[in-house]
Amino acid sequence: METFTEVKIYSKPKNVYNAIAKEIIKMVQNSNQEIFDIALSGGYSPKGLFKKISKKYAEQVPWQRIHLWWGDERCVPPTDEQSNYKMTVDYLISNINIPENNIHRIQGEQDPELEALRYSKEMEDTLNSRGKNPVFDLIILGLGDDGHTASIFPDQLDLFEHEQNCAVAVHPLTGQKRITITGNVINNANQVFFLVTGTNKALRISEIMNDNDAAQLLPAYYISPENGTLTWFLDEEAAAQIS
Structure with missing residues (x-):
């Protein structure tokens, strides 16, 4: 089945954040599901999205x-500045009224292998499933300068075939361990949003969008939800080199 892919380009990052926030509101309001499961991304771009939601749409x-x-987490305590969870608490969770039971944290301070198993099981026990994989209603992904997404790096493309829902990944430069959801889970989502802004992402975006040979080395190239939709939310800088 061909993935339905849409590319939306906005003049500035703040317009990208606005568009995603509105899309999320519409999606949940139009859904008759009682529960809506969203996996968040870490990194710089979501910070802007979380700020926008807190300020305008909370x-x-x-x-x-x-x-x-969470789509991925660094193996650090939840109080650590590098923690994706901490960033989400600081910029989103502390500003909204969400029940504590609705927050499913990856415990970055635990033994990585055991935590990958525990989080896999929590997903299995909690989420709906399609085939043998759990289903997120929405996964928000970012894009690294090296083309990685979640914590699936270019030298670890085998994580697309991994049978667990979560696995331990290693940052190729720093050697830092991370826990990431795997490719099968990402590609089983109902919707995937890529949130990508800035000039430093333009080359990678062009490789993927223009279907260059170089793109086949990039993890983000392999994101293609089999039963869902993929939407790229880009600012003009990130989209500048698409032909």
Whole structure:
């Protein structure tokens, strides 16, 4: 089945954040599901999205129905500045009224292998499933300068075939361990949003969009939800080199 892919380009990052926030509100309001499972991304771009939601849309989002998960986490305590969870608490969770039970944290301070198993099981026990994989209603992904997404790096493309829902990944430069959801889970989502802004992402975006041979080395190239839709939310800088 061909993935339905859409590319949306906005003049500035703040317009990208606005568009995604509105899309999330619409999606949840139009859904008759009682619970809506969203996996969040770490990194710089989501920070802007979280700030925008906190400032402008906090009251409009039905948080009682939303469960928050993470696509990846660095193996650090939740109070560490590098923690994706901490960043989400600082810029989003502390500003919204969401039940504590709706927050599903990856415990970066635990033994990585055991935590990957535990989080895999939590997903299995909690989420809907399609085939043998759990289903997120929405996964928000970022794009690294090297083409990585979640914590699937170019030298670890085998994580697309991994049978667990979560696995331990290693940052190729720093050697830092991370826990990431795997490719099968990402490609089983109902919707995937890529949130990508800035000039430093333009080359990677052009490789993927223009289907260059170089793109086949990039993890983000392999994101293609089999039963869902893929939407790229780009600012003009990130989209500048698409032919």
